[in-house]
Amino acid sequence: MSAVLAHLSDPHLPLEIVPSRREWAIKRIISMISWRFNRRHIHRTRALAAVMRDIDACGADALAITGDLTNLGTREECIAATRWLDRLPTPRAVIPGNHDTMIRASWADGPGLWRDVGGMPDEETPVFLRVGxxxxxxxxxxxxxxxxFASGRVSDIQIDRMAELLRRTGEQGLCRVVMIHHPPRKGLVLWSKALRGLDRFTEAVRSAGAEMVLHGxxxxGTFSTIPDSEIPVIGxxxxxxxxxxxxxxxxxxxxxxxxxxxxDWQITVESRRLAPDGQLHDFRTTRFTRPALRAEADIRPTKESVL
Structure with missing residues (x-):
């Protein structure tokens, strides 16, 4: 059974509510200044609307959203992101980005609000969605x-649970798509924005196996691989x-x-981009093949393998 995924990231939904005094922190103040004088002129509602219309027109079985739905990660922003996600007609898997967890705060008042609209069950349990x-x-x-700084890290508990899911879905013969916000490859972002604990994460993906990794x-829009492997990494x-x-x-x-x-899995990635005319166009198409694992139920013992 085939599947079509729409991979999008970093929508940075409009910042419409100024945080309350109790939510302020130095990092949020700095980010607020950046938003007011720079980023609000870059991240535009009209551009996001055009992208979502294009996704709807092209058709997708599921959305893979790799983080940074908000700007400051306040409770009000996360509630607004919940409403935005809930309006999307397509099933979705959603993970947070660094802007969504900018300061130490309750998970339940942040990305935890997205649990029922495609988000993670809790902060230590990977989101899982099967699509075909x-x-x-x-x-x-x-x-x-x-x-x-905007660096990231995946906890050891998450890595272990991810690896178990990869092994289990591999045994089922599924095409395994890992989602993470920070790119799991050196050199794609500045060191101050990079993924810490990179080696442990990539070793787990290599050992358990995956067909591709998506990030924001x-x-x-970059294409690389997990180090020392042929597993594609797609930004x-x-x-x-x-x-x-x-x-x-x-x-x-x-x-x-x-x-x-x-x-074999035949995988085609069509990168779409917004032009000044307000329309999205094909920017690049990349095709690759990944060997498909056979489900355990499809493996029949031969005479030589029967003891």
């Missing part, structure tokens, strides 16, 4: 960091970035088509 023969498995790399955070631009002279960083999304052919 594809399994979306999302972990949170979103942790509070000092001012002027970099605001760029995407911000879903709300205003169009400019270049389509490289303009708002966009990835249409990921998955189908099995003989014993």
């Amino acid at each position: 023969d594809a399994a979306l498995i999302g972990v949170s790399s979103a942790v509070p960091s000092p001012p002027f 955070h970099s605001h760029q 995407v631009t911000s879903a709300s970035h205003r169009p400019g002279h270049s389509l490289k960083r303009a708002a966009g999304w990835n249409r990921i088509s998955i189908h099995k052919e003989d014993r």
Whole structure:
């Protein structure tokens, strides 16, 4: 059974409510200044609306949203993001980004509000969504960091649970898609924004196996691999970035088509970008093949394997 995924990230929904005094912190103040004088002119509601219309027109079986739905990660912003997610007609898997957990705060008043609209069951349990023969498995790399830093980390508990899900869905013969906000590859973002504990995360993905990894955070549509493997690592631009002279960083999304052919997964990634004319266009198409594992139920013992 084939599946079509819409991968989008970093929508940075409009900041409409000023945080209450008890929610202020140095890092939020710095980010608020950045939003007011810079980022609000970059992340535009009209651009995000165009991306969502394009996703709806192109058709997708599920949305894979890799974080940064908010700007300051306040409770009010997370509630607004809940309403936005709830209006989306397509099933979705949602993980938080660094902006969604900017300071130490209650999970229940932040990304925990998204539990019933596609988010993680709790802060240590990966989100899981099966779509046809594809399994979306999302972990949170979103942790509070000092001012002027946006680094991330995946907890050991999450990594262990992710690995178990990867093994289990591999035994079922599914196409395994890992979701994380921070790119699991050095050099894709500045060191101050990078994933800490990278080696443990990538080792778990290599050992348990996966067909691809989706990420956000970099605001760029990049293609790389998990180190020392052929597992593709796929980034995407911000879903709300205003169009400019270049389509490289303009708002966009990835249409990921998955189908099995003989014993291989045939995967096509169509990167869509918003042009100044207000329409989205094909920017790049990448195709790759990943060997498909056979489900345990499909494996029949031969005479030589019977003791």
